[in-house]
Amino acid sequence: MTTNVKKVLHAGISVYNMKESIEWYKKNLGFEVLKEDGYVPPLKATIVFLEKDGFQLELFEYDEPKKIPEDRLTPNSDLQTVGTKHIAFETDDMAALKAGFVENGVDIAHEVCMEGNSVMFVRDCNGVLIEFIENK
Numbered sequence: 001m002t003t004n005v006k007k008v009l010h011a012g013i014s015v016y017n018m019k020e021s022i023e024w025y026k027k028n029l030g031f032e033v034l035k036e037d038g039y040v041p042p043l044k045a046t047i048v049f050l051e052k053d054g055f056q057l058e059l060f061e062y063d064e065p066k067k068i069p070e071d072r073l074t075p076n077s078d079l080q081t082v083g084t085k086h087i088a089f090e091t092d093d094m095a096a097l098k099a100g101f102v103e104n105g106v107d108i109a110h111e112v113c114m115e116g117n118s119v120m121f122v123r124d125c126n127g128v129l130i131e132f133i134e135n136k
Contacts, residue, residue, distance in 0.1 A: 002106045006054070006125060009056060010049065010055070010056035010057060010058045011056075011057055011058070011087050011126055012057075012058040012059075012060060013057060013058070013059055013060070013123060013124075013126070014060045014061075014062060014064060014065060014126075015057075015059050015060065015061050015065075015125075015128075016061070016065055016125075016126050017061065017126075017128045018046055018048060018061040019061060020125050021059055021061075021124070021125060021126060022048060022050065022059070024035070024124055024125040025050055025057065025059075026050075027104060027125040028100075028101065028104055028106055028124075028128075029052060029089070030052050031050035031051060031052045031057060032050065032051060032052070033048060033049070033050060034051040035048070035049040036048050036049075037049070043062070044062060044063040044064070045061060045062040045063065046060070046061045047059070047060055051120065055127075057087075068127045068128070069081075071126070072129070073109070073123065073127050073129070074109065074110075075109060075110045075121045075129055075131075076110075077092075078129060085129070085131040086121070086128075086130060086131050087130055087131070088130075088131040088132070088133060089131070089132050089133070090128070090132075090133055090135065091132050091133070091134050092133070092134065093134070094118040094120060094132065094134040095110050097120070097132060097134075098120060101122060107122060107123040108120065108121075108122050108123050109121040109123050109129060116126070116136045117133055117134060117136055118133070118134040118136075119131065119132070119133050119134075120127075120132045
């Protein structure tokens with residue numbers, strides 16, 4: 001086992017529209033812009049870091065983004081596809097969280113109770129799945 005891995009730094013998400021995505025993550029999850037790297041010519045992409053409670057998201061807006069595959073839009077089919085799946089956040093009040101999402105027009109993809117815990121998946125403005133868990 002290696003012992004020199006220190007902590008999680010960030011998760012990266014490719015987006016269709018940076019401005020719209022920043023506003024979505026601010027409005028619905030409380031993230032704030034931490035750092036704007038601007039346009040990175042070798043990548044042909046704009047990069048912005050968002051942060052909430054010490055956790056960072058690195059957003060990439062490419063000049064020519066590839067569309068998210070259909071099977072990545074549904075939690076159960078996405079889980080069968082090899083690769084990174086989603087980011088999960090804890091909540092202490094799923095009903096209030098859901099009410100806020102409904103009010104904001106957030107796309108709720110899936111809700112289930114697993115082992116007494118409430119689980120909800122939503123899609124961000126790009127179709128990227130995000131999970132929320134309320135542990136009972």
